[in-house]
Amino acid sequence: MRLSRSLVPTLKETPAEAQIVSHRLMLRAGLIRQTAAGIYAWLPAGFRVLQRITQIVREEQDAIGAQEMLMPTIQPAELWRESGRYEGYGKEMLRFRDRHDRELLYGPTNEEMVTDLFRQSVRSYRELPQIVYHIQWKFRDEVRPRFGVMRGREFLMKDAYSVDIDRDGAVLNYRKMMLAYMRTFRRMGLSAIPMAADTGPIGGDLSHEFIILAPTGESEVFYDAAFEEIDYSPAAFDATSAADLERFFHLMTSHYAATDEKHDPAQWEKIAPERRRQGRGIEVGHIFYFGTKYSASMGFSVAGPDGKPFHPEMGSYGIGVSRLVGAIIEASHDEAGIIWPDPVAPFRAAILNLKVGDPACDGLSERLYAALGASALYDDRDERPGVKFADADLLGHPWQIIVGPRGAASGKVELKRRASGEREELSPEAALARIGA
């Protein structure tokens, strides 16, 4: 993208409404603009980040055999009356009527719809198990939206739903999903810790929240250093092996981890002092098993091996995709701006042409831009070098290729790594090689 022709409205000053660092930086870097309380427009650079994250989530869901689909944002009230949640959900649900006076709602989640879809089409246990998921906008009419995209009313979420013939199958899918989640967050450069969460009416130990560590996180978290040592790469655990999944699940759930509200000092004291870890965290995912709650209330049953109908066991699994953008920034930034982990950066590199109009600078910059293509943001604006440096740091591109008259004369450019601040002068070819283009 050529910056001179891009809608990337960076701000020198922070708008008054933004309090937390990710919100300020997202506004300042021109990633988002607020449209209404808790509702944001994703501008080109911000949208790219959203897409990078979405893609990682998608790949890891696909890897455990989940099927991607797309359900509507609007749902009929009727579906929710069946499960009894229409009344139960409260004012957080945005309700409205169409021209025929039919009651509709903007979906905050999709359990009812998935259950309905399955009951329409799946008749036998032989068609199970299955997992479906979609990445779709949700709306929860929060009384008090805040923290930018971290707590918006409209948000992008990945929600998956598993359907199994029995509890054992459901447990297996639950564990698969936990593994997929750990891999997903790791790929984004985040340290995530699963923590036991309230399981509601089902009970048991099958509900976990995924907290990522960030110095400015919303809640205090306590955990065992063991979490830092677990290798959950494909080499360590096979997501299709029940034995591996059980071993993995055990590793993940046998160590102490809790947020401040559930913190148990007695348990905490049992951990060796040098293994106690304390920090702040942000919830970015939640998975849970809810058995036959919806299949039973909504009349979804399939024929079993004995020919008799039964209600399948289900679970649902969410990841706050848009919230992750804010969470990643909370976990990775400095005074100057965002520091994107490579896998989620909107652009792999920025090309800073320090002297637009200078034949040597223009020539080198264009050459680099042609080589990098869509993965680069070419700052071809007729601006002062200082402005370009500041904006590049603010935008947080992993790499900056600085093309200035000083080096251009001898065919050299400077390569800066955003995270470390390291710079080195080299040829354009060498710079491209280092970036890995």
Added chain:
RNA sequence: CGGGGCGUGGCGCAGCCUGGUCAGCGCGCGUGUUUUGGGUACACGAGGCCGCCGGUUCGAAUCCGGCCGCCCCGACCA
């Protein structure tokens, strides 16, 4: 939803208490000169029915009422 605060050019703010030559400052934006590796300097310039509606008054950004929007603390949450 309870408590608090704020709406004045794109952004950050002053002015309001003590109505009238108060529509102003910084940044940004445009033009020119200047500068040329970390938000350059100077000059000139464009840009605002002071959130909306109504009231008081000779006169309202300023006082009064209503409404709308936004933010913060709390309760609540991916």
